[in-house]
Amino acid sequence: MIAATLRRFGPLAGLAALCLAASLLSEHFLSVDNLLNVFRQSAVNALLGLGQLLVIVTAGIDLSVGSVLGLCAVLAAMMLKAGVPVWLAVPLALAAGVALGAVNGLLYTRLKLPHPFIPTLGMMNVARGLALVISGGFPISELPAPFRWWGAGTLLHVPAPVIVVVVFCVIFHLFLSHTTPGRDIYAIGGNRQAARLAGVPVDRRLVMVYGVSGGMAGAGAVVLAGRMNSGFPLAGMGAELDSIAAVIIGGASFFGGTGTVQGTLVGALIMGVLRNGLNLLNVSAYWQTIIIGVVIVAAVWVDVLRHRAAAAR
Numbered sequence: 001m002i003a004a005t006l007r008r009f010g011p012l013a014g015l016a017a018l019c020l021a022a023s024l025l026s027e028h029f030l031s032v033d034n035l036l037n038v039f040r041q042s043a044v045n046a047l048l049g050l051g052q053l054l055v056i057v058t059a060g061i062d063l064s065v066g067s068v069l070g071l072c073a074v075l076a077a078m079m080l081k082a083g084v085p086v087w088l089a090v091p092l093a094l095a096a097g098v099a100l101g102a103v104n105g106l107l108y109t110r111l112k113l114p115h116p117f118i119p120t121l122g123m124m125n126v127a128r129g130l131a132l133v134i135s136g137g138f139p140i141s142e143l144p145a146p147f148r149w150w151g152a153g154t155l156l157h158v159p160a161p162v163i164v165v166v167v168f169c170v171i172f173h174l175f176l177s178h179t180t181p182g183r184d185i186y187a188i189g190g191n192r193q194a195a196r197l198a199g200v201p202v203d204r205r206l207v208m209v210y211g212v213s214g215g216m217a218g219a220g221a222v223v224l225a226g227r228m229n230s231g232f233p234l235a236g237m238g239a240e241l242d243s244i245a246a247v248i249i250g251g252a253s254f255f256g257g258t259g260t261v262q263g264t265l266v267g268a269l270i271m272g273v274l275r276n277g278l279n280l281l282n283v284s285a286y287w288q289t290i291i292i293g294v295v296i297v298a299a300v301w302v303d304v305l306r307h308r309a310a311a312a313r
Contacts, residue, residue, distance in 0.1 A: 039272075043161030045272065048220050049265075057186060057189045057258070058192075063117065066236035068127045068217040102211035131234075139232035220236070
């Protein structure tokens with residue numbers, strides 16, 4: 001009972017404590033402009049985290065999302081520069097992400113690889129290499145204003161990235177809570193062999209999960225390229241680690257079977273508040289990298305302790 005309560009409300013309590021500490025250490029933290037900036041900066045990680053959530057619930061991992069984001073950002077920018085309208089370039093960028101993610105799933109299931117670490121690590125390098133090759137290593141800038149809205153625009157004074165994240169959070173929550181494929185994902189993470197014996201199409205579900213993860217990388221690419229007014233091939237470097245951290249900090253388990261959309265959103269906000277607070281305190285970027293790394297290791301360690309405690313019970 002206590003463990004379940006901590007898993008459910010612990011991340012929210014952690015976010016509240018972090019916000020309190022940041023507000024005490026910096027008078028600028030609670031300003032409206034800064035809070036909106038935190039939401040904007042957390043949006044891409046939240047989108048990647050939602051896709052990563054499905055993967056981690058199945059006891060998998062997707063190391064390719066950062067590179068897929070970079071490739072999709074370059075593809076979107078190139079399409080826009082070639083005259084493709086925004087209403088077509090955006091879904092095509094998402095479709096490219098879905099296709100790359102589905103390749104991960106197919107490699108994992110069809111080749112009977114021992115762990116998704118292998119195909120997603122390969123895709124991480126392939127996607128980044130393709131982004132550099134097709135762009136020549138240079139960013140593609142000066143994108144159309146309607147496209148930039150997805151990353152830098154507002155609707156009723158609410159930043160567009162925040163709206164995008166909220167819409168996807170609602171969709172993912174409904175999918176995981178109220179559909180058969182959503183429940184299958186938890187069953188696969190809980191006990192893959194039992195799920196297979198119960199008639200769950202495990203391989204198809206896994207291909208779907210990795211496809212969705214790639215699609216969310218595509219969505220993150222649209223938001224990031226819109227905010228930066230550029231499709232640059234090195235976009236998303238290290239983003240896979242941030243997305244994994246957001247999911248684990250949000251209460252999901254590397255061992256599969258648990259995780260929520262709400263927790264992942266809170267985890268992404270914790271990462272965003274932490275980075276923002278360190279910036280406000282003028283902490284060196286080098287030290288920020290060290291601190292974020294410690295937070296990631298600590299989150300995984302807590303997950304291991306929770307798993308051991310559950311196994312002991």
